[in-house]
Amino acid sequence: MMFNGYNDSLVQNIRAWLQEDIGSGDITTWTTIEEGHESKAVIHAKEDGIIAGMPVAELVFRTVDPSLTFNPLVQDGAIVRKGTIIAEVEGSTHRILTGERLALNLLQRLSGIATKTRSFVDVLEGLSTRLVDTRKTTPGHRMLEKYAVRVGGGANHRFGLYDAVMIKDNHIKGAGGISQAISRARANIPHTMTIEVETESLSQVEEALTAGADIIMLDNMSLEGMTEAVQLIKSRSPHVRVEASGNVSLETVRGIAETGVDVISVGRLTYSFASLDISLDLNAKKGGAEG
Template sequence: MFERESDWAIGGPAVETVKTQIREWLAEDIGSGDVTTMATVPFGHISKGIIHAKQAGILAGLPLMRIVFDVVDPELKVNVQAADGDRVEQGAVLAVVEGSTHNILTGERLALNLLQRLSGIATKTNEYVEAAGGQSVRIADTRKTTPGHRTLEKYAVRIGGGANHRFGLYDAVMIKDNHIKAAGGITAAVHAAKSRIPHTMMIEVEAETLAQAEEAVQAGAHIVMLDNMNTNTMMDAVKVIRRLAPHIVLEASGGITPQRVAEVAGCGVDIISVGSLTHSFQALDISLDLNAKKKGELS
């Protein structure tokens, strides 16, 4: 996975995978050709496209934007004037693309779609991080991601200052309500998991009540998720679990809004996981204008 913007320049397998996806996404959009541009813009026409923010936020996905234009036309000159993780104001110029008007317009929508969506995720994540008020808690994502975009969306969460939860079904055991029902209880589920997984793999149990949280600890869970608990119940659960197992990892989840983050963090949990970071974000408003100078544009 990508840890920081510089990783996109390494040219390793992950970047090549993204390039393959971009070619597929371009093919989906272009089909047999950009009929509007071909019908209205003379061949050989040259333009400068200014990509600018129409609202304030945290940027993520600029390397993707560059890759899109490079795949469309390696001759396009892309001058990036910001970096992933930057906080930008409305009107800020993010990049300037120069070259074939046909190719700029052909790549425009995909480049902006990716940049807008990832920046929206980074901005929302940062809102939660800031709302925690500096308390020692990590804001984490979930598996509630767009199919096919999980690597990119989890990258955007990290750019926004958040952390990644498990990446998929394969890298950690997470025993939820349906597993508990099917296995015959929390203890049975944890013991079954311990007998079948490598000793290096973590086991997390979702607990909706104080009794379930205690049972998960006593069964040998490494992480307990306090799910959809009110603040008083959560505080009681944290006290009890810390007494039983001081070093266990505690996670809070379930409908946690930015307004409630500080309160939940004050209960003493280690992680607050938020599904809405990747399933209910608002894309950052970013636009590309041809041959127009915007605030901050380099001449």
């Protein structure tokens, strides 16, 4: 998958994350390894999974030292088995060890998200329902984590509060009802922007339909309730898309999809995952300064 996340914000973040780790300097490397020492390191998976974040890891090493050579041996989206060497890094031993932890942290987290996402996607095989993420991401890492969801075969929900209207329970309370919330939103947004409404009952679904919602979310409904809501929505307004959300798990996701919903949003893709175990091993290439 093509990575299109290179931007000033990511570069600035990587510099800040490196500074957080390095501080005044990598004292262990400085005091144990000669300055001119060079090595070739291999990065390998220690468990099965989906790889995501290779271009990000490369950017970390190149930010530490542009002269380092980073050679990816697999691409993002690759299914790897335990023991697979996924990349090689060559150059200054000092610089490789300085960038090691941040590069691995990002690779492990993003690969963990991609692997988690793929497990959900596999359960939905054969169905047209779309799996999407949420805004439940790590602050400062949303772009990367949503990228990892795409690598795993999922899709992205809105990126932030700015790119779609999503009326939730507290908005409904503040506005005085679903109809009032939709009416006010419609009067103040561009005609190209959609309005999604979170509903918890059939009566709320009916109110959202009447008020002209573009997308209706069925939040924490039973399978029977979702089936009835989907039938109502599709019979009255076939163009309205239906999203399901709320405590979705690998055990329940296919049953939810089979109710006929168009989209299932899963927060745990980015907030409840296990980082993939990935390691870097150093192999000495040549010694340091002479004399």
